[in-house]
Amino acid sequence: MDPRRAIPRTDTLLARIDGGDTPALNQHTLKALASSAQDRARRGEIAPDEVEAKFLADVARGASALTPVINCTGVVVHTNVGRAPLGDAAVAAMVDAAGYVDVEMDLARGERSRERGKQANDALLAACPAAEDALVVNNGAAALLLAAATFAEHGKLVISRGELIEIGAGFRLPELIESARVDLVEVGATNRTHPADYERAAAAGARAILKVHPSNYRVEGFTAAVGVRELRGIADAHGMALIVDTGSGLLAPDPALPDEPDAATALAEGADVVLFSGDKLLGGPQAGVVLGRAEAIAAMRKHPLARAVRIDKLRLAALEATLRASANPTHAYLHADEAQLKARAEALATATGGTVVAHDGRVGGGGAPGHPLPGWAVRYDAWLAAPLRHRTPAVLGRVHDGGLLVDLRCVPEARDGEVAAAIAEELTKGEGR
Incomplete structure (x- = not known):
């Protein structure tokens, strides 16, 4: 007899679920799980007598198919x-925020609040006093897109060729920036960029300078780069904005990571805005964090793209809790x-x-x-x-x-x-x- 004939029927598998302990899965999902276990047996990946156990184990995992x-x-x-794995405080905050919370509500006045994300912003400012204001968006790429659009839309943005990196999943920085209707001006060489390179681009009418930490590789040997402090002088001389993307989310210098740039130093050296991801060294949820001058942050907050890259209440809660907690797993x-x-x-x-x-x-x-x-x-x-x-x-x-x-x-x-x-x-x- 074909051993596949011993594979349990779908109705037989569904009947094995104890009605008193039925998980919160709908019939469509249950049938799909039964079919998946049956198909594995048909392909010979599991034995027919293992189908029931596989089905019940999948049901027990609940509504999410993600594997811990x-x-x-x-x-x-x-x-x-x-x-970054979230700490206990962040997880608890997300659970609380899963219900109704005052994410856009002024409870004292009983009116809608215009300060969405204020709690997380306040936590960021407390953790990085060098910043005048803060803005949180969906992720690091969204923060860069919004900054480029705010400060250089329909204009030119200057970047060193040594900082034209490719980020995860094959997305390249130049393509991301240009999608914000920005003309990218590449200056310098892959290994060496000098102040004069930026000066020439600035004199040609560029509206902003972008400095990116090439966080996923290192260039060593015969190299030269221009620091934030010197770029600030060039930007001031030509009325340009200075955007610094530190990437990994270090708020202040860490002796354990001596060569990693941090937000506080970049702001002290003159950056208008500093951008980084919340789910890296900060140890929080996926988020794009922007710290900087109040006027610059206000301009980003008013741009139409800000609505498109808005972050949700769950991650705002987790970010605030991460910043206020005494420790987190990543640290x-x-x-x-x-x-x-x-x-x-x-x-x-x-x-x-x-x-x-x-x-x-x-x-x-x-x-x-x-x-x-x-x-x-x-x-x-x-x-x-x-x-x-x-x-x-x-x-x-x-x-x-x-x-x-x-x-x-x-x-x-x-x-x-x-x-x-x-x-x-x-x-x-x-x-x-």
């Missing part, structure tokens, strides 16, 4: 698994104690039979490119990576040089036992390979 991941790669701001992982990481790795190796090796973590997300975060990992045979990825939650390590490296830097210490149990279970299943 335990990040054992050592990359703190890992774009592929959602960048903790970036500054993890090397000795403690080694002790945790040794404990994991003892429990699972792996080998402890030195392993440099990374900032990730385009932050501090090439800058190592000294630490430790446990090495296993490479075949273990796949079954760990297929668990729920998935355990994601780094496959490198023919082995699997499990780095606990980005794992809350309370979950070390969970990682050890997952590895031990998959090793037992894989015996005899």
Whole structure:
């Protein structure tokens, strides 16, 4: 008999759901999950007698198909698994904001408020006193688009050729900027740009200067660049706006990341506005944060594009909570104690039979490119990576040089036992390979 004839029928699978404990899934979704499990059996990926268990496990996961991941790669701001993990305070704030909140309501007056996002803006200004005002939009690219449109729409914007970067998913900075109806003026060379290059473009009628931190690569050797302070002088001499995109979201200098630009320094050196992402070094939700002079922020807030790139209430709440909390996971992982990481790795190796090796973590997300975060990992045979990825939650390590490296830097210490149990279970299943 064709073994596929043993695959349970859809009505049989649906009948297996206990009516008293039925999850909040509609019939369309339940039928789709049943069909998915059946199709896997038809393709031979699972046995027919495993279909029911697969279906019930998928139902138990709830309305979202996203798989939780335990990040054992050592990359703190890992774009592929959602960048910065939110802290408890931010998660709680998002839950509260999921209902009705005063995002555009003046409760004292009982009238609509014109200060959407005021709570998050106030938290930003408290965290970065160098800024006169703040604006939060959907993401970093949206912040740059809005700034370019506000200060150089139907005009020229100057940028060094060494800063024409490509950001994630193949989007290139020049294409993004030009979509704001801006004429991009490229100056200098890939490795060297001088003040005179900007001066010539300014004299030709450019309306704004954009300085971008090339956060996902480094240029070394025979190089030259113009700093924010010197660009401020050029901008003032020609009545131009100065936009600085720091990218990774550092608010103030951090000794652990000595070469990473920060918003406070850029503002002190004369930037009209500083732009960065909220879900990188800041440790918050996806957001495009703009800090700067009150007049410049007001101009951006009034531009028609500001409505199109507006951020939602959930992320405004999470951003405010991240800024007001005493700590967050991203900061903790970036500054993890090397000795403690080694002790945790040794404990994991003892429990699972792996080998402890030195392993440099990374900032990730385009932050501090090439800058190592000294630490430790446990090495296993490479075949273990796949079954760990297929668990729920998935355990994601780094496959490198023919082995699997499990780095606990980005794992809350309370979950070390969970990682050890997952590895031990998959090793037992894989015996005899």
